[in-house]
Amino acid sequence: MLVVWCPDWPVTAASAAAAALPQRPVAVVTGTLVVAANALARFEGVRRGMRRREAQGRCPELTVLPDDPDRDARLFEPVAAAVEELAVGVEIVRPGIVAVPARGPAGYFGGEEVAAERIIDQVATRTGAECQVGVADGLFAAVLAARRGLVIAPGATPEFLAPLSIRELHRPAEAQDRAELVDLLRRLGLRTLGAFAEIPERDISARFGADAVQAHRLAAGREERPPARRAPPPELTVTEPLDPPVERVDAAAFVARHLAERLHTVLARHGLACTRLAIHAATPAGEERERVWRCAEPLTPNGIADRVRWQLDGWLRDTRLSAGITKLTLTPVEVIEGTTLQLDLWRGEGRAEADERAARAMVHVQGLLGPESVVTPVLGGGRTPAERVHHVPWGDERVPAATPNAPWPGRVPPPTPATVPPVPLPATLTDPGGRPVSVTARAELTAPPAHLSWNGRRRPVVAWSTPWPADERWWTEPIHRTRLQLVVAESEKDSQTALLLTLTGEKWTVEGMYD
Template sequence: MIDATRAMVLQFPDWSAAAAVNEYGAEPAGPIALIHQGQVFACSAAARSSGVKTGLRLREAQSRCPALQVFPYDPVVDKRAFEPIIAAVEQIMPGVQLLDPGSCAIRAKGPARYFGSEHHAAEVLLRSVEALAAASGRIGIADGIFAAEQAARRTDRVRIIQPGASAQFLASISLDALQQPALTILLENLGLKTLGDFAALAPLNVRNRFGPDGAQAHLLARGLDPRGVVPRAPAVRLDVALDFEPPLERVDQVAFAFKTSAERFIDGLTEAGLVCTELRVQVHDDSGGHAERVWKHPRFFDADDVLDRVRWQLQGDAGHAPGKQQFGSGISSLRISPEKTDSISHHGQGLWGNGPEEQVHHGLSRVQSMLGHGAVLTAALTGGRMLARRRVLIPWGDSPEKPLSELAADHRKPWPGALPGPAPATLFREPPEVQVADRHNAAIQVDERLQLSAEPAFFTPPATDAAEFESKLSGVPRLVKAWAGPWPVHERWWEPAGECLYRFQVLDSANAAWLLLLKDGRWSAEARYD
């Protein structure tokens, strides 16, 4: 005979949607849907009332609820948002098992004895976490985790199933509660509709017919959950926080005050045998403002790197003004925590050092520390028809919005209308205006059939050409020795913001080759061949 452990399960309905409210700033009372691989992974009660449910394609969900707030599903967000709840539960009831983000289990015997009864213990637990959670919690208590979960799902606050009554409570519940779709379909085809129908079968026949998984589900249906509550090991606190009283107004003051805390943060990671490769910085100001960002590092953070990221985040758009910060009032608190860590053994020093790579990293990091986060950039190639769109500039140490593998895959796509190689050596940040004229000094135009109004005869180079400045020939027309084109580029022509332009290659009398653009009757230089 299996003796199920008396369990207390704390649940927060629609936890993923509640976590998205804090993470993305969604409207709490509005319909919310979290999308994973093009389908609704989770949604709020308001969204369900409009017909949205999990598994729907995004377009269908939006057609059912036009006001739907859509956000990407990120399991890290769920776990991070639930961590303060777990910590609060452990303060009053040690031995917590995390079931899912938004759900945890505790042995009911100890809290019931300490607080006088199971109901009183449940009320104390709810009151302790209500201030931390964006959603209202509910608790189920029964023999076994499975029955306690079902009790929590079928109550508004607390539901207690008396000892020995779990099987009777589960009898009327649908087979979907087992969360085994294949087994559920098979049982329904046999005429079984509820857990009670399934529990009435002989255990030996269930094992012979449905195997070990079916036998395990049969035990759950009978209220004989063999699983015990397995408390999680308390996590090592690696985050560091510092409050400023009175609040500090200047970036250099905050950085100086936080220097010791940054060193303590790195020392704590080292004692744990870890290094931090992604750092989360949270800043609060005296007027209630909040800024949060995750910083990445090409290797791993040391104390100076941590201080640099804190300073850059405080400066924000005001980074050009030394000592100024972007918040409207003084900084009241600062917290740093490791977003991603790695074993310190993977980053050990080589026997003869790490060679040129370490020197390059040290030099670039030093320049970035002096000039600012966006002063040192690295480039990655991606796809696109225009040359400027094929280059992605990334601050040193950061990662692009898309993974590098996706950028490389975009670069390898055919991109009809893209410029064939070899590519120009000099690409202008902002295409400067030029002039292309015929022998009568009339501007060259292109009609709908890609026919030129006349043969190009004169070309006036841009004033941004450094060589032109040196020779003082800026703006002097040159003869066109050879030309090719036009090559049309039509992007998103079905939208008002679409783009239609023509490309030309021109060789002038100074033997300089240019890549030119004609858009809306105006000529500009996209790049120059050196």
């Protein structure tokens, strides 16, 4: 595969749309998190995944621009068209990366290095965008080679991948979120792709899940998908005549959603899912446009609709089109078995109608009772189970109130209590003599607990953990708390309840109940 990579494309697209000066540090932010930064910003310490306030603290002159996937895809269309002038079979992996089989351009231009140079010059001449080209066996290795500007000889991909960091498996921009797997592998001592690839695949399959097996194949330099793929039946293609012709982006978005649902329903009926999608458009003047989108994960209805909308947005802004689009066709170029997917509860035929009815009902309730009347829980960071749950009004972006990956000293260890009362319940913990049990300055219980009284009942204590202290809000009014896990016996035979207790001052409260 030959991959063309435009570095920091979200920043490039955002800067072009906002006419920001390229010589200034620029970062693209979604919500409160940085999703991309240019070289000047990274030199000042700005990193992807950093909170916006921290990034501005490290670089006060940082220019912050909003994230917009539609804008990124629309402005990337000229780059894909420029590559397509020299190489056939162009596939957009995501805005900023296009891939093409290397054999064609290499044979035509007399070598992979020459083809790479010609494509770089072509993109710079046609669009003014900077890019790098990489060639390797497989898309994963080719993307890594493009980021380094390398051409890897056939068969040498495993040697190229072996010394690279295991963190390369985590690709959130390409919907490959493997942060937990990478963290686990690093803690196991597997710091490079080569070390991970040396483990037999059967051991990976026995210890980890299917995604780890997929990552193991990537680390070993093999293809992301099996080489034998099902040929899509011709009846899977969906076509929509457009009368009147579509000339506006908002109308294109409506058409994209309708066609995406139709295609997904047809694929689901055959037990298939699409991994490469061809979008074809025609105008009354006989003009035709076609683009292939490639995705590492099977496309959902929303994923199909997004790519169709992005592509139509780019085409409709093309001044070379003499009229609007009168016919739109979606063709699944590559499909996989639907049984290989882990579908969610609502996936399948009729999902769009159910989602739309539910969304309308929730919006109606918000109109009657206010935005805060319908909320969605979002899990974030915090020391207690109650602190970790943040309620976001329906329709708002589901962003956690606090960073989940922060250290959070003194936080409650897993597992998390299954039941968390809205307000901690007052409790009394006593020793065998009926005296109150407290905690010393060295975080030790003053006496073995014997009984716990809470919720109007007195229960005997069966077991307890070692208390752990936590100093909270030290920057304003310090609060010293000590938490304790214990098990109490219920009145029913052999019935027990595990609880999470907190001591604030001299008062115990129940913060959670475990299953």
